[in-house]
Amino acid sequence: MTATAELVLEVGYAATSIGAVAARAGVGKDTIYRRWSGKAELVYETLFTQTETAPVPDTGSLAEDLTALLEALLEEFTAPAAAAALPGLLADFAANPDLQARIRTQFLAPAKERLVAVFERAIQRGEAVPGVPVDLVLDTLAGAIFFHVGLVGERPGPELATQLAAVIGQGIEAR
Amino acid sequence: MTATAELVLEVGYAATSIGAVAARAGVGKDTIYRRWSGKAELVYETLFTQTETAPVPDTGSLAEDLTALLEALLEEFTAPAAAAALPGLLADFAANPDLQARIRTQFLAPAKERLVAVFERAIQRGEAVPGVPVDLVLDTLAGAIFFHVGLVGERPGPELATQLAAVIGQGIEAR
Structure with a gap:
């Protein structure tokens, strides 16, 4: 969620992707998809x-x-x-x-x-x-x-x- | 505007384009852009x-x-x-x-x-x-x-x- 908040601020919502969040957080994309259905839900919960x-x-x-x-x-x-x-x-x-x-x-x-x-x-x-x-x-x-x-x-x-x-x-x- | 309303119903907003509206109305795209800045404004005024x-x-x-x-x-x-x-x-x-x-x-x-x-x-x-x-x-x-x-x-x-x-x-x- 910290990685998500940082990315939205830095590159905007459109350019934020699950891949970029995963890379910044140092986890695999699967780890993110286990908890959130996708970008919209992740950003919503974060912000x-x-x-x-x-x-x-x-x-x-x-x-x-x-x-x-x-x-x-x-x-x-x-x-x-x-x-x-x-x-x-x-x-x-x-x-x-x-x-x-x-x-x-x-x-x-x-x-x-x-x-x-x-x-x-x-x-x-x-x-x-x-x-x-x-x-x-x-x-x-x-x-x-x-x-x-x-x-x-x-x-x-x-x-x-x-x-x-x-x-x-x-x-x-x-x- | 009739062409716009018909197209939105038939193909949805995303697939409606100024080109398609112009073709259905039998006018050039320029004719449409003379009055509306783009699809959003045209659809708004129509509906x-x-x-x-x-x-x-x-x-x-x-x-x-x-x-x-x-x-x-x-x-x-x-x-x-x-x-x-x-x-x-x-x-x-x-x-x-x-x-x-x-x-x-x-x-x-x-x-x-x-x-x-x-x-x-x-x-x-x-x-x-x-x-x-x-x-x-x-x-x-x-x-x-x-x-x-x-x-x-x-x-x-x-x-x-x-x-x-x-x-x-x-x-x-x-x-």
Whole structure:
């Protein structure tokens, strides 16, 4: 994974290959294919699963918890290697039905768990009502970030997390 | 544009070329390049600008106006040729800085105008307060749809428009 991160930064996503990663890591390609289905999955795990081990935010406020989750995601997505890899990575995911089929069940599952934990606490506090459409909120937040970083190629400022959390937080509040 | 829509449906986005479009339309390639910078722009205008000429919804309710806008967008994005073209089209946009630079100023401008019209009426009715972050809402809605159709490859049901409009509508309501 260190070799992968270095290569993406040095030569870009398109020019990074399993062969080059194997050579730099001093292992055979088989060793890599034993754990990852290919370049897209290897790069995804290397660059986009950093926030998953951090504690789930618990500030006592739905909007602030969402802001904290989004700030961590934005930081991950705008890191130089991640921003460089994202357009090519999205294209590979979009073109590969096997990867697409695993987006919800595998790649997004940890992010969904974190959102569910935040929503459950908001429901206990009476801030949100049960039945929050978690998948919809996750797609909406992820979509907004992908749209900025992966499609429009904008580097979002820190206000994006706050604004997005405010709109979505108010959007699912109990009233 | 008819030749383009037919070709995308028949052979897919990747195999559609300006040469093939020109041959089917019975014109020279120069004729096409006089109006479009390349395949991505031609396919985008052909398949993703259908809703722009429809009247802006004016139901008297912010959530219902947003639902109507989203239903029209979803219909456009899930039409067979559009759904077939979207992953390749997104990849081409993401990889082309010239196109990326024009996403906001050109490709999304008509959608933004329609959203602004809906928000202005909601502000007049007292449903929303001035200062709605229109770009943020547009990115969020567009991102959620791109994410479903272009990335995860899911065909969204009609409830997506209603749910998304409800969350975003409540999220920007005056209170």
